Amino acid sequence: MTTIPVSGGAFAAYDVVVGRGLLAEVGKHVSPIAKGRTVIITDQTVAAIHAEALTASLTAAGVRSEVVAVPAGEGSKSFAELERVLDRLLEIGLDRKDVVIALGGGVVGDLAGLAAALYMRGIDFVQIPTTLLAQVDSSVGGKTAIDTPRGKNLVGAFHQPRLVLADIDVLATLPERQVRSGWAEVLKHGLICDADFFDWLAGEGAAGASGDPAALEHAVIRSVEIKSAVVGEDEKEAGRRALLNLGHTFGHAVETEVGFDEGALAHGEAVALGCCMAFRYSAREGLCSAEDVARVEAVIAAAGLPTRLAQAGAFEADRLLALMAGDKKAEGGALTLILARGIGDAFVAKGVDTAKVRTFLIEEGVTSSS
Ligand SMILES: NC(=O)c1ccc[n+]([C@@H]2O[C@H](COP(=O)([O-])OP(=O)(O)OC[C@H]3O[C@@H](n4cnc5c(N)ncnc54)[C@H](O)[C@@H]3O)[C@@H](O)[C@H]2O)c1
């Protein structure tokens, strides 16, 4: 078991515990936090597989719990589902000392975290991430959100969890496509700031992309260390935290264009594609080498992830640009992109020229109606 603290001046410190068999021990970890009741927010797929083990562990530790299950999938990050969840919490009668437990992937974590942030102006919540993506990324750092048809995560709050428990064993039931999707965010962490980690992911650690538990455990631990250091320094993305958005300005626009249909494009797949685009754009600007671009594309493709827009569908330049202009990092209508000088050396580029990005998108194969 490895414990990684997340701390920064701006919020109460908490631990991310990574290990095997943790689900059976949740009661022991949660009972010091939850003096009263807990509500487990999960999705229907995860509920069927893992909710019983969680409730048994809580009951054994004397913690009362109730399960609220939403439909699985990105569609649950919506105003309608948020309203239903909040209404259930009111109906159950949670008070301010009670605790929400998010049991699931990034969708459940983002939705339950936002519900906890809003309920009675904010109650505690615990993250129990059950996808690789949620263990390496979404359960840490306190970003919570829902989507709107105008874009990804546009309505949300920063609300840090009290505790994160990442049980590597629950990943055994995760479909392989979801493991690969989470692997994209792992690769992203190496691309941002740790070239040695990226080398390991490309070589010895590559078995993690197809579910090897030992490789997954190391990938989760190193990812959480990287994310925790960034978030501790810059909780609300005033500066350095934007690095964690590598691949997301392109990726989120594409996810929105496909109507948040994760059957067509899962979040991690969009991030993989977006990272390749960010590296190709960086090379086009003379910032990084063609060799680095080729290596990024090769490692991402070897993990079974998309590298080219055409793999996600057909897109139109001005529609993608309009969505990118609505990105939360944009300032005064000017684009902010996360670019790279090389593998492990990403930086935040503000005021990126929209006309250049338009030309780049057309080179990438999107159509132009003007
Ligand atoms: N808050 C953040 O910092 C942050 C970071 C990255 C991504 N995100 C968000 O996370 C979301 C994507 O999360 P995700 O990829 O985990 O998707 P998800 O939550 O939709 O989970 C993917 C699928 O796996 C199923 N599943 C989950 N755990 C399982 C298990 N152990 N066994 C079997 N099936 C299981 C779910 O039911 C779902 O069908 C996106 O909305 C993205 O925007 C947020």
Ligand SMILES: O=C(O)C(=O)C[C@@H](O)[C@H](O)[C@H](O)COP(=O)(O)O
């Ligand atoms: O934690 C962060 O900061 C990230 O950017 C992590 C991303 O992987 C994640 O997808 C996040 O939800 C994106 O945030 P957004 O602010 O671009 O919506």
Ligand SMILES: [Zn+2]
């Ligand atoms: Zn992401």
